[in-house]
Amino acid sequence: MQTRELGTTGLKGSALCLGTMTWGEQNTEAEAHEQLDYALSKGINFIDTAELYPVPPKADTQGRTETYIGNWMQARKNRDKVILATKVVGRTEMDWFRGEEGRLSRKHILEAVEGSLKRLQTDVIDLYQMHWPDRSTNYFGQLGYTHHPKDSAIALEESLGAMQELITAGKVRHVGLSNETPWGLMRCLHLAETQGLPRVASVQNPYSLLNRTYEIGLAEASIRERCGLLAYSPLAFGVLSGKYLNGAKPPKGRLTLFSRFQRYNNPKADAATMRYVALAKQHGLDPAQMALAYVTTRPFVTSNIIGATTMEQLASNIASIDVKLPPELLTAIDAIQEDIPNPCP
Ligand SMILES: NC(=O)c1ccc[n+]([C@@H]2O[C@H](COP(=O)([O-])OP(=O)(O)OC[C@H]3O[C@@H](n4cnc5c(N)ncnc54)[C@H](OP(=O)(O)O)[C@@H]3O)[C@@H](O)[C@H]2O)c1
Structure with missing residues (x-):
């Protein structure tokens, strides 16, 4: 397994990171532990979770995923073998998260971290990410930006200041962003340079063959600023496997089970997926x-966050690390993107 540096932190994370958001909903604790054991045996040392998980988010399941990971690390005594990333929720209408006053305020962040540390049964989180911005901006599939001048956002200075307190207290090692925009990333880096606030190490945003919007503004910033992408939903919720084509409804598939997850399900995505699947087959690839x-x-x-609900999927997804994409295949991929750009932004 290749490793790559997480920003400028010196930490070396595997190029594939293990996503966890199905554990506690589609997957049991035993299945989660089996996935973790297998991933670790294949050289994956990077785990991504969130206080929000599992998904879909619900008051009565919230925190289960972190608990499963905590129990696994406790049983295996292997906390030092993994880079553990988790997230604090941003501004939300989910009222089981500390209410309207919380958000990414100092108070909310300092409270949230205690819950995550307890569930994870650890003293320190390696990468503590802000799950989505507190301010009103465009993310989670929203392309256009509408400015709300009266928006009462928590200042980034306050959120990063709280993160600095957690670093000083030894509860967090590094800070990451998620569902961020180019403005948010550059602003955070500027604040780190000018105000001694922590330098963000990564941006966790969606990125897949059906959503290459990261390339427009953020890819350049990731490289020039050494603050790489932790790519989430790389299979567009499983759509890119081709299993939903021609109206198919695999009974255990996320899109069949949960009607709210339709972000990756539309006729343009189907048309693009049809072409990507045909292209893969033409090159003898899965x-x-x-x-x-x-x-x-x-x-x-920096790392591709894979997700799986079965061991077969997990094994195949991890084995993708050895798949080589020849130049003519990359050219053909770009041609599909040009014809049907970002059908699932
Ligand atoms: N920061 C954020 O806002 C955010 C948002 C989303 C995800 N994430 C992180 O990123 C991780 C991965 O995201 P994701 O689960 O959306 O990734 P994904 O790769 O787009 O989708 C994974 C899902 O696709 C299906 N699948 C996986 N491998 C397959 C295969 N080989 N063949 C057919 N189907 C397959 C499985 O679902 P079914 O078996 O149900 O079909 C699996 O749960 C999450 O666990 C989480 O850690 C973060």
Whole structure:
């Protein structure tokens, strides 16, 4: 397994990171532990979770995923073998998260971290990410930006200041962003340079063959500023495997089970997926592995966060690390993107 430096932190994380958001909903604790054991045996040392998980988010399941990971590290006594990333929720209408006053305020962050540390049964989080911006901006599939001058956002200075307190207290090692925009990333880096606030180490945003919007503004910033992408939903929720094509509804598939997850399900996505699947087959590749290899090999990507609900999926997804994409295949991928750009932004 290749490793790559997480920003300028000196930490070396595996090029594939293990996503966890199905654990506690689609996957049991035993299945989560089996996935963790297998991933670790294949050289994955990077785990991504969140106080929000599992998904879909619910008051009565919230925190289960972190608890499963905490129990696993406790049982295996292997906390020092993994880079542990988790997240604090941003401004939210989910009222089980500390209410309207919370958000990414100092108070909210200092409270949230205690819950995560307890569930994870650890003293320190390696990468503490802000799950989405507190301010009103465009993320989670929203392309256009509408400015709300009266928006009462928590200042980035306050959020980063709280993160600095956690670093000083030894509860957090590094800070990351998620669902961020170019403005948010550059602003945070500026604040680190000018105000001694922590330098963010990564941006966790969606990136896949069906959503290459990261390339527009953030890819350059990731490379020039050494603050790489932790790519989430690299299979566009499983769509890029081709299993939903022609109206198919695999009974255990996320999009079949949860009607709220339709972000990756639309006629343009179907048309593009049809072409990516055909292209993979033409090159003797598994479509999901081709899609994952594409993400992993982009120069602005620090780690590709894979997700799986079965061991077969996990084994195949991890094996994608050895898949080579020849130049003519990359050219053909770009041609599809040009015809059907970002059908699932
Ligand atoms: N920061 C954020 O806002 C954010 C948002 C989303 C995700 N994430 C992180 O990124 C991780 C990965 O995201 P994701 O789960 O959306 O990734 P994804 O790769 O787009 O989707 C993974 C899902 O696709 C299906 N699948 C996986 N491998 C497959 C294969 N080889 N063949 C067919 N189907 C396959 C499985 O679902 P089914 O079996 O149900 O079909 C699996 O759960 C999450 O666990 C989380 O850690 C972060």
